[in-house]
């Protein structure tokens with residue numbers, strides 16, 4: 149019997165279990181104060197699914213109850229109605245066609261599964277701090293060595309993102325093959341400018357590298373000069389794959405729908421010298437291993453682009469960004485240095501002098517009964533910062549702001 153021993157290299161999911169352990173220890177010791185706890189650590193939405201989405205899903209369920217309108221297996225790539233609505237509403241003028249959009253049940257899965265189409269021996273660059281999925285899926289795939297005592301894996305190229313470089317990593321000196329970029333960023337809540345993305349696209353083209361661009365938070369961009377898609381950058385169609393999700397804009401975290409855009413012009417040279425289209429490899433992968441997102445879910449996702457759906461999603465974004473603004477201002481008023489939170493639902497806060505990320509976690513828990521996420525949990529370069537999520541009710545956010553002011 150052989151197992152995939154790469155899995156044994158994984159650090160046993162350290163961040164969220166450790167948060168849970170510390171919260172449990174505190175609640176056990178402080179049963180009288182437990183009701184005061186407010187969770188600002190999670191990256192999950194809190195507001196209900198838009199009415200337009202629920203209406204469309206109800207109607208689709210009813211269609212499933214009638215033989216004449218029943219849908220069995222759908223296309224593995226997603227239904228045309230959704231792929232077309234996405235292109236029309238999200239990629240107008242960006243030279244993306246409906247058949248370059250692959251519908252799925254989540255960007256977490258897609259950003260992990262994409263490694264199926266890449267071979268061994270690629271040099272992989274990831275930003276630090278980072279969404280842990282990119283790292284762990286590469287460990288599972290065997291693209292790394294062992295982790296060191298700081299949790300950094302041998303073989304990965306870490307690109308530190310700190311206040312000093314505006315949370316946008318320097319272009320690597322060495323050649324890498326795959327680069328994960330996520331903007332607006334989780335966890336830092338910061339954005340990439342057009343000029344910065346142009347530099348990455350130029351690097352990728354010059355080095356035959358591919359940018360895996362996670363735009364899960366695209367809908368939170370408020371500043372019209374901030375790019376929402378890598379495909380706004382000239383040349384990206386030959387060097388980038390973009391991941392998008394309905395999770396954070398439409399509140400689909402519990403419904404599951406996302407998509408991956410692979411331009412047909414994105415090709416790589418195989419060892420035989422043959423030009424191979426990554427679109428066709430991903431199409432083959434999905435057709436073989438995936439049977440499509442469910443019909444009612446895809447109808448619900450398409451309703452995000454209806455006039456009612458757009459208005460309801462805009463109201464959700466306004467709610468969360470209003471929260472982010474309150475949290476930013478509360479931290480600034482408390483004398484803290486704050487990043488992000490202007491085009492993303494995360495506020496990234498520098499710990500006061502002399503306190504590290506976990507120290508700040510404990511302080512916020514003990515003194516304010518607010519659970520935040522320690523920056524070091526997202527990577528070594530996150531040390532000295534903490535993340536406050538704006539995914540919350542307004543009432544909770546206002547209370548958190550009062551408690552930050554009272555610290």
Ligand SMILES: *Cc1c(COP(=O)(O)O)cnc(C)c1O
Pocket residue numbers: 191253254255256257279330334362364392393394395396401405406
């Ligand atoms: C929330 C999130 C996603 C979305 O994942 P789903 O599987 O579509 O819910 C993707 N990337 C990042 C960085 C995220 O934070």
